[in-house]
Amino acid sequence: xxxxxxxxxxxxxxxxxxxxxxxxxxxxxxxxxxxxxxxxxxxxxxxxxxxxxxxxxxxxxxxxxxxxxxxxxxxxxxxxxxxxxxxxxxxxxxxxxxxxxxxxxxxxxxxxxxxxxxxxxxxxxxxxxxxxxxxxxxxxxxxxxxxxxxxxxxxxxxxxxxxxxxxxxxxxxxxxxxxxxxxxxxxxxxxxxxxxxxxxxxxxxxxxxxxxxxxxxxxxxxxxxxxxxxxxxxxxxxxxxxxxxxxxxxxxxxxxxxxxxxxxxxxxxxxxxxxxxxxxxxxxxxxxxxxxxxxxxxxxxxxxx
Amino acid sequence: xxxxxxxxxxxxxxxxxxxxxxxxxxxxxxxxxxxxxxxxxxxxxxxxxxxxxxxxxxxxxxxxxxxxxxxxxxxxxxxxxxxxxxxxxxxxxxxxxxxxxxxxxxxxxxxxxxxxxxxxxxxxxxxxxxxxxxxxxxxxxxxxxxxxxxxxxxxxxxxxxxxxxxxxxxxxxxxxxxxxxxxxxxxxxxxxxxxxxxxxxxxxxxxxxxxxxxxxxxxxxxxxxxxxxxxxxxxxxxxxxxxxxxxxxxxxxxxxxxxxxxxxxxxxxxxxxxxxxxxxxxxxxxxxxxxxxxxxxxxxxxxxxxxxxxxxxxxxxxxxxxxxxxxxxxxxxxxxxxxxxxxxxxxxxxxxxxxxxxxxxxxxxxxxxxxxxxxxxxxxxxxxxxxxxxxxxxxxxxxxxxxxxxxxxxxxxxxxxxxxxxxxxxxxxxxxxxxxxxxxxxxxxxxxxxxxxxxxxxxxxxxxxxxxxxxxxxxxxxxx
Numbered sequence: 094x095x096x097x098x099x100x101x102x103x104x105x106x107x108x109x110x111x112x113x114x115x116x117x118x119x120x121x122x123x124x125x126x127x128x129x130x131x132x133x134x135x136x137x138x139x140x141x142x143x144x145x146x147x148x149x150x151x152x153x154x155x156x157x158x159x160x161x162x163x164x165x166x167x168x169x170x171x172x173x174x175x176x177x178x179x180x181x182x183x184x185x186x187x188x189x190x191x192x193x194x195x196x197x198x199x200x201x202x203x204x205x206x207x208x209x210x211x212x213x214x215x216x217x218x219x220x221x222x223x224x225x226x227x228x229x230x231x232x233x234x235x236x237x238x239x240x241x242x243x244x245x246x247x248x249x250x251x252x253x254x255x256x257x258x259x260x261x262x263x264x265x266x267x268x269x270x271x272x273x274x275x276x277x278x279x280x281x282x283x284x285x286x287x288x289x290x291x292x293x294x295x296x297x298x299x300x301x302x303x304x305x306x307x308x309x310x311x312x313x314x315x316x317x318x319x320x321x322x323x324x325x326x327x328x329x330x331x332x333x334x335x336x337x338x339x340x341x342x343x344x345x346x347x348x349x350x351x352x353x354x355x356x357x358x359x360x361x362x363x364x365x366x367x368x369x370x371x372x373x374x375x376x377x378x379x380x381x382x383x384x385x386x387x388x389x390x391x392x393x394x395x396x397x398x
Numbered sequence: 399x400x401x402x403x404x405x406x407x408x409x410x411x412x413x414x415x416x417x418x419x420x421x422x423x424x425x426x427x428x429x430x431x432x433x434x435x436x437x438x439x440x441x442x443x444x445x446x447x448x449x450x451x452x453x454x455x456x457x458x459x460x461x462x463x464x465x466x467x468x469x470x471x472x473x474x475x476x477x478x479x480x481x482x483x484x485x486x487x488x489x490x491x492x493x494x495x496x497x498x499x500x501x502x503x504x505x506x507x508x509x510x511x512x513x514x515x516x517x518x519x520x521x522x523x524x525x526x527x528x529x530x531x532x533x534x535x536x537x538x539x540x541x542x543x544x545x546x547x548x549x550x551x552x553x554x555x556x557x558x559x560x561x562x563x564x565x566x567x568x569x570x571x572x573x574x575x576x577x578x579x580x581x582x583x584x585x586x587x588x589x590x591x592x593x594x595x596x597x598x599x600x601x602x603x604x605x606x607x608x609x610x611x612x613x614x615x616x617x618x619x620x621x622x623x624x625x626x627x628x629x630x631x632x633x634x635x636x637x638x639x640x641x642x643x644x645x646x647x648x649x650x651x652x653x654x655x656x657x658x659x660x661x662x663x664x665x666x667x668x669x670x671x672x673x674x675x676x677x678x679x680x681x682x683x684x685x686x687x688x689x690x691x692x693x694x695x696x697x698x699x700x701x702x703x704x705x706x707x708x709x710x711x712x713x714x715x716x717x718x719x720x721x722x723x724x725x726x727x728x729x730x731x732x733x734x735x736x737x738x739x740x741x742x743x744x745x746x747x748x749x750x751x752x753x754x755x756x757x758x759x760x761x762x763x764x765x766x767x768x769x770x771x772x773x774x775x776x777x778x779x780x781x782x783x784x785x786x787x788x789x790x791x792x793x794x795x796x797x798x799x800x801x802x803x804x805x806x807x808x809x810x811x812x813x814x815x816x817x818x819x820x821x822x823x824x825x826x827x828x829x830x831x832x833x834x835x836x837x838x839x840x841x842x843x844x845x846x847x848x849x850x851x852x853x854x855x856x857x858x859x860x861x862x863x864x865x866x867x868x869x870x871x872x873x874x875x876x877x878x
Binding site for chain 2: 095096098099102103106109110113236237241244245247248
C-alpha cells in the first residue's frame with residue numbers, strides 16, 4: 094500500500110516537473126512569436142553564421158541587413174533560422190552565410206553541433222524553431238544535454254520576462270568586442286599541434302545544402318562569406334589543408350553561388366580580438382569593405398534597397 | 399557509478415523496482431539481489447577491483463566464524479591479527495605504498511644517501527578506505543564479543559558491499575547495519591518520501607554548491623602565487639564549502655537511497671559549520687569516521703583516561719591517524735596535527751563537552767557570543783582546509799603567507815563571477831540554519847510549510863540542479 098502511494102507521489106512530482114517545462118515552452122514560444130522574428134521592413138539582408146560573422150559584420154553600418162549570427166552556431170541552426178525568418182519576413186532576398194575552413198569538417202561536429210554545453214544552451218532558444226525530427230536528432234545523439242536544455246526552459250521564461258526577451262536578440266546579433274587576447278591566443282595556437290584527419294561532416298554538409306536549396310526555392314541570393322583571419326593561423330600547414338579542402342568543395346559543388354573570401358584580407362593586428370575573430374574596430378573596417386565590394390560587383394541588388 | 403550521473407538515474411529506479419516488486423517475498427533473494435546490484439554499481443568504475451571486495455568480505459566472514467568456534471585467546475588474537483593484516487595490508491599497499499617508498503627515498507637523500515627504491519604505478523580502488531573500516535568493525539566487534547558472528551554468507555556480503563554507502567560511507571558499524579540484512583524489510587512511505595527529500599538536498603549540495611565551488615577552488619589553488627590575499631581567503635572559503643557540499647551531499651544521498659530500500663544508516667554530518675568549538679565540530683563532521691576512530695583506536699589506547707600527557711598523546715594519535723586515513727600525503731597529516739592542536743586546549747580545560755546541544759536552540763538568531771564562537775571555529779577549520787587542499791605542505795604554507803600580503807584588504811579579483819556561487823552558498827546556509835535541529839535540511843514537517851509551498855520549494859531545488867549546477871566532478875572522498 095505504502096509503496097503504491099510512494100510511486101504515485103513520485104510520479105506526481107515528475108509530472109509537476111514536466112508540466113512546468115511544458116508551460117515554460119509554451120510561454121516562451123508564445124512570447125517570442127508575438128514579435129520575436131519580425132525585423133524592420135527595410136532589412137532585406139539576413140546574415141547568419143557562427144562567431145566569425147557574429148563579431149565581424151556590423152549591421153548598424155550595413156543598414157538594410159540584420160545579423161543573427163551566434164557563437165558556435167552550426168548550419169543546422171542557420172537552416173532553422175533562415176526558414177522562420179523568411180516565413181515571417183518575406184522582404185528577405187539575400188542571405189550572407191559564414192563559410193570558412195572549419196564549417197564543414199567532421200572534427201568540428203563534437204566541438205560545436207554536438208557539444209553538450211552548446212546543445213544545452215541553444216536548446217532553450219531554438220526549440221520553437223525545431224521540428225519533431227530535429228528534436229529526435231538531438232535526443233538520439235545527446236539525450237542528457239537535451240534533458241538539461243528542457244529543464245532550463247523555465248529559467249529562460251524568467252529571463253524573457255525580466256529582460257524583455259527577444260529584444261535581447263537571443264537568436265543572435267552583431268557583437269562588438271573590445272577584447273584583446275591576440276597575443277596569448279597566438280601562443281596557444283602555436284602550442285596546439287594536434288594532427289587531425291580531414292573529413293567532411295555529413296550532417297553539416299546536408300544542413301548546408303538544405304540552406305542553399307531553400308534559398309533557391311525562395312528566390313534568396315546566397316553570398317558565402319569568410320571573414321579575415323590572422324596570418325599566424327593562415328601560415329599553419331594543417332589549416333591551409335583545411336582551406337584547400339574548402340576551396341575544392343566550393344569549386345566542385347557550388348557552381349553559381351558567390352563566395353566572398355576575406356580569409357586572407359590584410360587587416361592590422363589591432364583589428365583582431367584573437368586569432369580568428371575581429372574586434373569592434375576590425376568589424377567596422379571589414380563591414381565597410383564588404384558593403385563596397387558587394388555594391389561595386391553587384392553581387393546582389395539587395396544592397397541598395 | 400556516480401550518484402550525480404545519468405547512469406545512476408537509470409540504475410536506481412530499476413533496482414528499486416526489482417527490489418520491492420520482484421524479490422520482496424524472500425529476504426535471502428532480496429539480499430542476493432542487493433549483492434548483484436552493488437557489485438554492478440561498483441564494477442561500473444573498474445570491475446577488476448571487485449575481487450578485492452569479495453576477497454576482503456570472504457576473509458572477514460571466515461574469521462568471524464572461526465572466532466566464534468575458538469575459545470583459545472591466542473588463536474582468537476591470531477585471527478584478529480590476520481584480519482587486521484589482510485585488510486590494513488591491502489589498504490596499505492594500494493593507498494600508502496608509494497608514499498612510504500617516496501618518503502624513505504627522501505629521508506635517505508636528506509642524509510646524503512641515495513637509495514634506488516621505485517614507486518609503482520598503483521591505481522587506488524574506489525572506496526577501499528571505507529569498506530575496509532566497515533569489515534574491520536565487524537571482526538573487532540565479534541572478537542570483543544559485542545556481536546555474534548553471522549553464518550549468513552550472502553547477508554554478510556551484502557553488508558560489506560551495500561551500494562549506497564560502499565564507496566564513501568557512512569562507515570557503518572556491523573552492530574547497526576548487519577542485523578538489518580537478516581530481517582524482512584518493510585516499505586515505509588514516510589521514510590521513503592523523506593529519503594527522497596534527503597537525496598534532493600544531497601544533490602543540491604553536490605551539484606550546485608560543491609561543483610560550482612570546485613571551479614573557483616581549482617583556479618585559485620593552482621595559481622595561488624598570482625592571486626591577491628583576499629582572493630586566497632575566498633579560495634579557502636570556497637574549498638570549505640566545496641568539501642562540505644561534496645561529502646555531506648554524498649552522505650545525504652547515500653542515507654536517502656538506503657531509506658528507499660528500507661535501511662537506516664547513521665547520520666554522518668550534523669551541520670558542522672554551526673559548531674561553537676572544535677570539539678563540537680568533530681562531533682558533527684564525518685561522524686561515522688570520528689566515532690570509528692573513537693571506538694576502535696582512541697578508547698583502546700586509553701582515551702581521556704590517565705595523566706594529561708597521555709590525553710595529549712592520544713589526541714595527537716587519533717587526529718594524525720585520521721589525517722593519514724584521508725590520503726598518503728604530508729598535507730593530510732599536518733591537517734590532522736592542526737586539528738589536534740585546536741582540540742587539546744579545550745580538552746585540557748575540560749570544555750570539550752560544553753556544546754552538546756544545537757546552537758541557539760529554539761531561537762531564530764544566535765547570540766553575539768555564539769555567532770563569534772561559530773565564526774572563530776569556522777576560521778580555524780578554514781586554515782586547516784588549506785593544508786587539506788594544497789598539493790604539498792610547502793604550497794600550503796606559501797598560500798597562507800600570500801594571504802597576509804599587502805593585497806589582504808583588496809577586492810578579490812573577478813568577484814562578480816563568483817557572486818552567484820556566494821549567493822547559492824548563502825541560500826544553503828540559510829536553509830540549513832533554519833533546519834539545524836533536524837537530521838537533514840529538507841526534513842520539513844507538515845505544519846512548517848503548506849503542501850503547495852513545500853512542493854514549490856522542492857521543484858525550485860530540483861530545477862536549480864539544472865540551472866545552477868556546475869560541471870560534473872567526481873566526489874572528493876572517492877580518492878580516500
